[in-house]
Amino acid sequence: MKYRVTHATEFIYDARVGLCYNxxxxxxxxxxxxxxxxxxxxxxxxxxxxxxxxxYFGNRTDYFSIQQPHDRLVVTAVSDVAVGQVESSxxxxxxxxxxxxxxxxxxxxxxxxxxxxxxxxxxxxxxxxDELLAEYARGSFPPGRPLDQAVNDLVGRxxxxxxxxxxxxxxxxxxxxxxxxxxxxxxxxxxxAIGCLRAQGLAARYVSGYIxxxxxxxxxxxxxxxASHAWFSVFQxxxxxxxxxxxxxxxxxxxxITVAWGRDYADVTPLKGVAFGSGEHDLxxxxxxxxxx
Numbered sequence: 001m002k003y004r005v006t007h008a009t010e011f012i013y014d015a016r017v018g019l020c021y022n023x024x025x026x027x028x029x030x031x032x033x034x035x036x037x038x039x040x041x042x043x044x045x046x047x048x049x050x051x052x053x054x055x056y057f058g059n060r061t062d063y064f065s066i067q068q069p070h071d072r073l074v075v076t077a078v079s080d081v082a083v084g085q086v087e088s089s090x091x092x093x094x095x096x097x098x099x100x101x102x103x104x105x106x107x108x109x110x111x112x113x114x115x116x117x118x119x120x121x122x123x124x125x126x127x128x129x130d131e132l133l134a135e136y137a138r139g140s141f142p143p144g145r146p147l148d149q150a151v152n153d154l155v156g157r158x159x160x161x162x163x164x165x166x167x168x169x170x171x172x173x174x175x176x177x178x179x180x181x182x183x184x185x186x187x188x189x190x191x192x193a194i195g196c197l198r199a200q201g202l203a204a205r206y207v208s209g210y211i212x213x214x215x216x217x218x219x220x221x222x223x224x225x226x227a228s229h230a231w232f233s234v235f236q237x238x239x240x241x242x243x244x245x246x247x248x249x250x251x252x253x254x255x256x257i258t259v260a261w262g263r264d265y266a267d268v269t270p271l272k273g274v275a276f277g278s279g280e281h282d283l284x285x286x287x288x289x290x291x292x293x
Contacts, residue, residue, distance in 0.1 A: 001254045002037070002082045002293040005210050007228070008286045009271050011073040015279030018069050022273030024062040025055070025260045026077035028209070034258060037080040044074040057267060059260035075271055080292065083254045086243065097236075099147040103201040105237045117235045120203040124263035127191050127206075129199045132179055137196035147202075151234050151244055154196055158189050159249035171265065186247040187265055190230040193246050194264065203235035205261050207243060208268040212255040212289045226287040228270060233261065257289070 007026050027039050043050070047064035055061050066073065106114060106121060123129055140154040165183040175195055178184040184192070190206055197204035211229040231245040231252055243252040252258075260268040275281075 017277035020275040039079040126264040133195040134199035158246040189246040
């Protein structure tokens with residue numbers, strides 16, 4: 001599938017800002033199943049400087065600064081992306097090991113890929129393992145269960161037991177509250193699954209991106225009505241990372257577009273920065289994912 005993804009972020013300040021520094025992660029990654037055909041990043045006002053790079057996790061970053069007074073900042077990323085089917089049989093390569101076997105491999109294996117993945121077993125700024133997460137995870141991780149089956153069961157439980165409620169949570173809502181009230185959004189469900197997996201000693205990372213959505217039956221598709229999406233990946237030594245989407249109870253395929261990954265949302269924030277000025281601001285975000293083939 002080929003898509004054109006438009007991600008527009010607008011800050012409207014109630015007092016003029018004299019200087020700001022920003023870091024954006026809004027351009028999709030290059031992956032074996034995903035190719036970025038074209039991309040552009042428009043910034044208004046024009047930045048004083050703009051540098052492209054990659055962060056610690058290999059995500060594309062765009063650093064820019066605006067060094068003249070302004071009362072509005074608009075960042076619009078437009079990317080054409082070709083997405084193929086994701087390999088869905090990673091866990092079928094040879095034996096289907098129990099999740100405890102995978103946990104022991106993560107602790108004892110000294111290969112480069114396992115050492116690199118070990119950081120994703122640890123607490124991160126927005127995902128701290130506690131007994132509540134461990135207790136919830138145990139329902140999906142009985143002794144001897146294959147990792148693939150255990151993760152699928154966890155994803156299914158989150159999908160059926162939690163309500164998608166955009167009005168409930170914010171970026172700062174603790175996982176404890178999400179678990180208590182059984183409500184949240186894709187970011188919360190990804191963090192919840194990651195916390196459960198790490199509570200079992202497994203490696204899990206946060207994935208940000210987009211998903212192609214369909215309009216309600218009988219309704220026109222509205223430009224800009226889509227949104228950023230989030231899911232997670234779990235690691236198996238010798239097989240690699242496999243994605244799961246707990247919000248939709250599915251494994252991401254050619255309708256999911258990967259932008260960035262990290263330990264949690266704090267590592268992949270689409271746009272963050274520092275503005276020197278006074279007053280408050282309004283934030284408006286519009287995302288459009290449109291098939292172009």
